Amino acid sequence: MKVEMIPSDPKQIAINLTHKMGSRFLKWDSTPGLNAILIQFPYGEDVIARVPEVCSLLEDYGLPEGGFQSLNEGKGIWGRYVPYEEYQKDKGCELNGEACTYLVVGCKVDKITGDVQIYTPTEQAMMKPYCSISYEMSIQTRRHTVMTGFGPFKKEVDSGFYEVSFPSQALEGYMDGSIAYQLGGIEVPITGEMLKQKTIYVESEDMPIFVSNNKGLTLK
């Protein structure tokens, strides 16, 4: 399958990508009948400049239908194909995760060869084909204790660990290392798997200090 960029066409436009805070939906305006691809990038990237790169990735991975698919092994680029029929229902589709930037591009797919042609995205005054969604995350860090002893001699003692708790709702599309903690002279990245784990343990007398490496992700 070939994926290539073609010049923009004023009659084939997908534009005005927006997100309402708190919702999990992305909406955009589209020329009737125009299929689209929604691409998720790390927060704040120059997304239009990276479209050629995405074309190569789509050639390797294929056109992801029905949901978002990682296009570069968890390094922050995800894609989803949104045929017009699907778009028509709600004038958009569900987003993948937050603390990122989305771009919508119009495309046409050759029914026989499956080759894809992506219209070069354009900006029109206040209407843009991309939008950035920030996210606030609360991480709880506390000293972990355990109970030792029996019966009346049971007591709570320090385990030597810090217990770190992540929010219960999953952050889809999270890029490993977007959050990290600094401890003992190194910076340890937080992976998506750790977020799914919900609670992790760090053996240390000193408290790990959490930092965000993603401008769209604020720690509170």
Place this chain on the structure above:
Amino acid sequence: MGNGETIKSLSAKDLITYFSGRMCNASYLENGITTGKEPCYPMIVFMLGSEAIKGYEQLSQNLFQIWPQYQDGILFLGLEKEGDDFIYIRRDNTSVVRETLPEENVSRLVEGLFSGETPFASTERLLVYYLIDTAAFFEEQEYDEICSLRYKAETAIGVVKTRILDMQIILLKENQGGNLIGNYVRNKLSEYDFSDREHSVKGILVLSNISEDNKMLPSWNVAYRIASSVIVLSNNSDSRVTADLFSGMIFTAGYARVEKPTADIANVIVKNFVERFTNKSTGQKADYVLQDKSFNEKIGLDENGMLRILSDYIAEISGNMIPTPDQFNYFPRRSDDHIDLSVLTVKEFNEETMGAWGCYFGNLLGKMAPSKETIESWKEEYKRLLRSGFTLEERIALAEQISEVEKRIKNVKEVSEQTGITKAAEDSMRYSIVNNDRFMAVFLESIREEGESATQFIASWKQFLQSRLQIFSVRDENLEIFYKKILQNYLDSHEEKVFEDFEEVQNLSQLKEFFEDKLKEIYLGNEVLSDSFEVELGERLKDQDEEIDVQHYISDKLTGDDFHRYLSVQFSLGEPVLSAILLKQEGSALYASLKEANENTYFYDTGDGNLAESTVIYRVTSDNLI
């Protein structure tokens, strides 16, 4: 060795030119600046017709060899049959500049000769020489047309004729068979009326390409030598000589010279020196290079099989970024079990830390990415390493076998997941880097580029060696033997260093620099190369025959078989009007000896220790011309 300017080719002839140039400059530079007599009066040389204009370089070079300080003081103007403008020709450093000059501006230039900027001994007169070359004439009347250009020149000068001493110098091309143009000119000259003060010149020098003894000149070089000798003799504070040459007559000249054979000396030294290098850099295949036991070291690998440049870089950059065993234990775990994370394998560690190691290591590699400047410095360093470790042929072989070389420099084992995490850290770094084009491309590129430039250099080198075969052999056996000895003496004490330095040469510019340096060494180490012609000749002849009298030898050359008169005439030319020898007088034993033996000869001090010339002027009567 510096890189030098880029040059496109180099030949043995170029080196000969360099070396003879050094020797020619000796009289002005290394022997101290000496000048001889200077011109007495301001002067102009008009070159009438395009063929005469071609003579500018030769004539001016001869004059400036004797009068080096008058390069701006002598006016050279060309005039062609077509067009109204003159051509103002002069030297600008080493190049010749030609400018169109409208007729009305000629007198302004002439006025400048009298301005005092160039200090002539006298400004009472203006000496004007008209050069005519009949070589390109097809028809007789071309001679008349060219002669008529003289009137245009005279008008343009803007100086009254009574102040002018003018001479026509005719280079007469004659044929041994039918000689229509030669005969026409001779007839015209035989009718020349010097008494017509308004229209005539005050002297005419005629030089034929066929000498009195029927030898044909291959070019006008000798004629230009004679012409410049006559100009030098005629523009003279010795008024008697000047008067003789501007006394209203037609004359011709006999000539001989002895000079330092700088071209031949340079030829022998350069040719034989270059000969010593014929077995170097032959371009033979060096496919053995990968099998060489010291290949790994030469190609820059360390004991771990990684390019040392990269392992040094890793050590420098990642130093404190690879976690210590204590720091590994700061990584997060799934549970509060007290496990020593630092003793786990890579697989176990990644599993327990929920992929933290994979992410951490990926970030670390990202931070290691070298900047453009770093990559450039690697390239320079690596090329230096290749040049010092491999010959030109070996570098070509490396480039030709690049795939094999690539395998050898990327021969770092992949880290197994069963490796302990602490060891895996550094090993993984090495493995990831050698398999990353961003790091490795520059080294492979260096090998290719060095192979390519070695190929180009060997081709140029072969061409250079070939060029020595195009040089004619020197016929003077005495000279050849003498200078081969000089070269051998040099090599006896310098050979090792010479060949060592040769191995450093990487390109044509460096090759030129190398040879010029060594030739300079030979020059500076042998006084005879900067000696005047008579001292040099003396050294050389005495080497062969201690009894030889050099002064006598030179005197014979100037007056004997080498002396020819350059016009064939009906009857004998008779006694000369002037017999002159032009040479450097100061400190010259030759001058002292010649002066003693030749009472009636006029000696002119040229200040040039590179040659001695004998010029004898003969009057040519009308009946002798036809």
